[in-house]
Amino acid sequence: MTGQNESKVFGQILVVEDDPVQRRLLKNAIERHGHVAHLAENGRIGLEVLKRNSGQINVIVLDLMMPEMNGLEFLDALRDIGTEIPVIVQTGQGGIETVVQAMRAGAFDFVVKPVSPERIATSISNALKLDQKEAKARAGRKARSGSIGFDDIVSASPAMLRVIELAQRAAQSNIPVVLEGESGVGKELVARAIQAGGDRANRPFVTVNCGAIPHNLVESILFGHEKGAFTGANEKHVGKFMEADGGTIFLDEIGDLPLEVQVKLLRAVQQGEIETVGARLPQKVNVRLISATNKDLIEEVKNGNFREDLYYRLNVFPITIPALRRRKEDIPHLVRVFTERFSLEQKTGHRIAVNASAMALLTAYDWPGNIRQLENAIFRAVVLSKEEELTEADFPQIAAQMPEYEVLGRAPGGERVEAQFVVHTRTEPFVDEIEANRGVNEASGTVISSTNVSGDVRKLADVEEELIRFALKFYRGQMSQVARKLGIGRSTLYRKLKDYGIDPDDPQKKAA
Numbered sequence: 001m002t003g004q005n006e007s008k009v010f011g012q013i014l015v016v017e018d019d020p021v022q023r024r025l026l027k028n029a030i031e032r033h034g035h036v037a038h039l040a041e042n043g044r045i046g047l048e049v050l051k052r053n054s055g056q057i058n059v060i061v062l063d064l065m066m067p068e069m070n071g072l073e074f075l076d077a078l079r080d081i082g083t084e085i086p087v088i089v090q091t092g093q094g095g096i097e098t099v100v101q102a103m104r105a106g107a108f109d110f111v112v113k114p115v116s117p118e119r120i121a122t123s124i125s126n127a128l129k130l131d132q133k134e135a136k137a138r139a140g141r142k143a144r145s146g147s148i149g150f151d152d153i154v155s156a157s158p159a160m161l162r163v164i165e166l167a168q169r170a171a172q173s174n175i176p177v178v179l180e181g182e183s184g185v186g187k188e189l190v191a192r193a194i195q196a197g198g199d200r201a202n203r204p205f206v207t208v209n210c211g212a213i214p215h216n217l218v219e220s221i222l223f224g225h226e227k228g229a230f231t232g233a234n235e236k237h238v239g240k241f242m243e244a245d246g247g248t249i250f251l252d253e254i255g256d257l258p259l260e261v262q263v264k265l266l267r268a269v270q271q272g273e274i275e276t277v278g279a280r281l282p283q284k285v286n287v288r289l290i291s292a293t294n295k296d297l298i299e300e301v302k303n304g305n306f307r308e309d310l311y312y313r314l315n316v317f318p319i320t321i322p323a324l325r326r327r328k329e330d331i332p333h334l335v336r337v338f339t340e341r342f343s344l345e346q347k348t349g350h351r352i353a354v355n356a357s358a359m360a361l362l363t364a365y366d367w368p369g370n371i372r373q374l375e376n377a378i379f380r381a382v383v384l385s386k387e388e389e390l391t392e393a394d395f396p397q398i399a400a401q402m403p404e405y406e407v408l409g410r411a412p413g414g415e416r417v418e419a420q421f422v423v424h425t426r427t428e429p430f431v432d433e434i435e436a437n438r439g440v441n442e443a444s445g446t447v448i449s450s451t452n453v454s455g456d457v458r459k460l461a462d463v464e465e466e467l468i469r470f471a472l473k474f475y476r477g478q479m480s481q482v483a484r485k486l487g488i489g490r491s492t493l494y495r496k497l498k499d500y501g502i503d504p505d506d507p508q509k510k511a512a
Contacts, residue, residue, distance in 0.1 A: 010034045010035055010036075010128075011035050011036070011058030011059055011124070011128045012035065012036045012038065012053070012056050012057050012058050012059075013030050013035050013036065013037050013038065013057070013058065013059045013060070013061060013124060014038045014039075014040065014046060014049055014050065014053075014057045014059070014060045014061070015027065015030070015037055015038065015039050015040065015060075015061045016040045016042070016043060016045075016046035016060065016061070016062045016063060016066070016071075016074060017039075017040075017041070017061070017062075017063045017066075017090070018041050018042055018063060018065075018066040018067060019063070020041075022063070022090075022113075023039050023041070026061060026120065027039060028117075029117035029120050029121065030061075030120070030121075030124070032117065032121075033121045033124070033125075035124065038053065038057065042066050042067060042068045042069055043062075043066055043068065043069030043070065043071070043073060043074035043077070044068050044069045046060070046062075046069075046074060047069075047074070047077055050083070050085075057085055058085065058086075058127075058128060059085065059086050059087075059088065059124050059127045059128060060078075060085055060086070060087045060088070061087075061088045061090065061120065061124075062074060062075070062087050062088065062089050062090065062107075063089075063090045064089055064090065064091045064102060065091075065092065071089055071102065072101060072102065072105055075087065075089075075102065075105035075106055075107065076105060078106065079105065079106055086108035086109070086127035087106065087107045087108055088107070088108060088109045088110065088111060088120070088123050088124065088127060089102045089107045089109075089110045089111075090110070090111050090112075090113055090115065091110060091111075091112060091113065092112070092113035092114075099328070099363065100360045100363060100364045101360075103332065103356060103359050103360035103363050104356050104357050104359075104360040105356060106356045107356075108127050108332065109123045109126065109127065109156060109329065109332055109333070110329060111123060111329065112329075116158065118158075118161065119156075119158055119161070122155070122156055122161065123156055123329075126156060126333055148189060148192040148193055148196060149193055149196040149197060150164055150167070150168060150193045150196075150197055152189070152193070153186070153189060153190065153193060154330060154333045154334050154337050155330060155333075156327075156329040156330050156333050157322075157326075157327035157328075157329040157330050159322045159326060159327050160321075160322065160327050160330055163190065163319055163320075163321055163322070164190075164193075166317075166319050167190050167193060167194050167197075167319060168197060170194055170317050170319070171193070171194045171195075171196075171197030171198040172197075172198065173198075174198075174288050175316055175317045176269065176289050176290075176291070176313065176314050176315075176316045176317065177191075177194065177289075177290045177291070177316075177317045177318075177319060178254075178290075178291045178292070178293065178297070178314050178315050178316075178317070178318045178319070179191060179290065179291070179292040179293075179318075179319050179321060180292075180293060180294075180297075180318060180319065180320045180321065181292075181294065181320060181321035181322070181323070182294050182323050182370055182484070183294050183369070183370065183372070184324075184369045184370030184371055184372030184373060185321045185322070185323060185324065185370045185371060186321060186370075186371050187252065187292040187321060188207065188250060188252065188292070190319070190321060191205075191248070191250045191290045191292065192205060192250075194248075194290060195247070195248040195288070195290075198288070200246070200247050200248055200288055203246045203247030203248070204243060204244050204245070204246065204247035204248070205244070205247055205248050205250065206240050206243050206244035206247065206248070206249045206250065207250045207252065208221070208222065208240050208249065208250065208251050208252065209252045209253055210251055210252060210253045210254055210255075210256045210257050211252070211253035211256035212253075215258045218257065218258055218261050219260070219261050219264065219277055220237060220239070220277050221239060221240060222239050222240050222241060222261065222264075222265070222274075223239040223241055223264060223268075223274045223275060223276050223277060224236075224237050224238050224239030224241075224242055224274075224276045224277065225237050225239075225276060225277035225278050226276060226277065226278035226279050227278075228278065229277045229278025229279075230277065230278070239274065239276065241268060241274045241285050241287060242274070242283070242285060244285075244287045245285050245286055245287060246286055246287075247287065247288065248287065248288040248289075248290060249287045249288070249289055249290070250290045250291075250292065251289070251290070251291045251292070252291075252292045253292065253293060253294065253295075254291040254292065254293050254297075254314070255293045255294075255295035255297055255300050255305070255306060257306075259305070259306075259307065262306065262307045262310050263307070265310060266307065266309060266310045266313060267282075268285065268287075268289075269289060269310070269313045269314065270313065272284055272285060272286065273285070289314070291314050294480075295490075296489060296490045296491050297311055297315065298311070298491060299490060299491050299494060323367075323370055323484070324366075324367040324370045324371055324374065325366040325367060325368075328363055331362055331363045331367075331374070332359055332362075332363060334371060334374055334375075335354055335359060335362055335374070335378060336354070338374070338375050338378040338379070339352055339353070339354055339378055339382060339390065340352075342378060342379050342382040342383070343382060346382060346383060350388050351388075352382055352385060352387075352388060352389065352390060353388065353389045353390070354389070354390045355389050355390065355391050357391060357392050358390050358391050358392050358394065358395060361392050361395060361398060361399055361402065362374070362377075362395065362398065364402060365398050365401070365402060368484075377395060377397070377398060381394040381395060450463065461500075464496070464500075465500045465502070467486070468482075468486070468493075468496060468497070468500065468502060468507075469502060469507040470507075471485060471486055472502070472504055472507035473507050477504050477505065477507075479493065479494075479504065
C-alpha cells in the first residue's frame, strides 16, 4: 500500500488483454490513479508496443488466456529479450498450477478476474516500488523509527486489504477489538498498526501472551501485586495493565485465560478499574484493549471455558485475518520484503534475490504456519546461502512436502541442481481411471466412492459424513487441523459431528 506520507509514484502501464471490455475497464482503473495506459489486444501486439516505447514501460498487466500468443508465451518472449519489467498476470481460469507456471516464468504478481480497481492499483503500486534504492531507504527509515504502521503491512489480496480497511476504522476510536486467525497470520502486527494509527500512537504498547503464563501467575502479571500479598511476593509488582496505562494492551491467545481471571478482566473493561492482588482498593486505568485468539471463542463459551459476558464485551469489533493459503497473492510480496530485510541484517554486502522457480515453489506451498513459517524459511535460506540468488535448492524442507516437485538438491560436488515442477494433466477419461483403480482404492480405504452399490450417485450428506470420518482418522483427531483441511470453521465441524453422531475419539464407529 502507498503510505499517506509517501509521494505517489506514477508510471506507464502496458495492458495486454484480448477482451475489449476488460481492456477498457483496466484502462479506466489505471488512468484513475494517474498512470498512463498503453493497450494491446494480444501478446504479439504487446511486444510491438514494448519495442515502440523502449525503456518507457514500467509495468505490464498481462492476461494469460489469449489467442495468437498466450500469456505464458509472452512471458517466455520477455525473458528471451532480457527485459526485467514487472509483470502482473491476470487469470480467470485454471488453478494454482497456472499461477505457478506464470511465477516460474518470471511474473511479479497475479490477480484473479474479475479484479477490482483497488486491487490492480495496489499491485501496480507495489510493482513501481521495486526500485532498490527506494526500498533500502524505506527499510532504513523503519529501522530508525521502530514503529509499525499500516504501510508496513504487506498486502495485495482483497481479503487482506479488507482487514486493513477495518483496522484503520478501528484505529479511529477506542473500541475493543478482537483479532481472530490462525497462529502466525500477523495478529500482533495488525494490533500495533491500530495503535500507531490512533491517538495513542506515542503511548505504551504492552503485549501479553496469555497462553504462555502459568495459570497461578496470570492475575499477578496482568494486574500486579502488593508486597507480601502471597508467599514469595517479596516486593511490589506493577502489572501489565498499569504498564500500559494511557496506551494499549494486547492480550494474545485470550482464550487461554483462566475463568477466575476473566472476572477481573471484565471489570477492567467495563469500569476501567483493576484489582491489584493484595490491595484494598481498586485502581483506575486508561487502556485500549486489543485481544487476539486462534480459538473459536463462541465455542469456548458454549463449552464453559470462556465467560459469555466477557465475550460480548470484547467482541465488539471482530476482525478475522485470513490464513496465508487463503491469500496467496501476498506471498511474492512477503518473500521479497523478508529477503531484502534479512539481506541487510546479515550484511552480506549484496542484495539477495529470489529466482522465478523458487518464487513459484513458495507461492504453491500452503504454509500451515502462515507468515511466521514463511519468514523463518526465508531467514534460514538467506543465512545459509552463499549465492546472490535463492533457488528451490535453498528450500529443501518445503519442496519435500510438495508432491509436484522433483527435489534433487545439490550434486556431490556442491553445485546447485534445479528442482523441477511437474504439472500433471489428465489424459484418460475420469470414469476409466475410477474403474481401473476401484479395487486398490477401496482396499486402502483412502478414496470415497461417489456411487452406491446400485450405481446411483450417493447422497451429499452420506459423502460428507464419510469424508469427515476419514479426516478425523487421517489427522488423528486434531480438530483444528481437520477443520482447516476441510475448509470449514471449528464450530461448523463440531455441529456436523453432532448432526452425524460421530465420536471424534472413535470416528469409524457407526452412528446409532
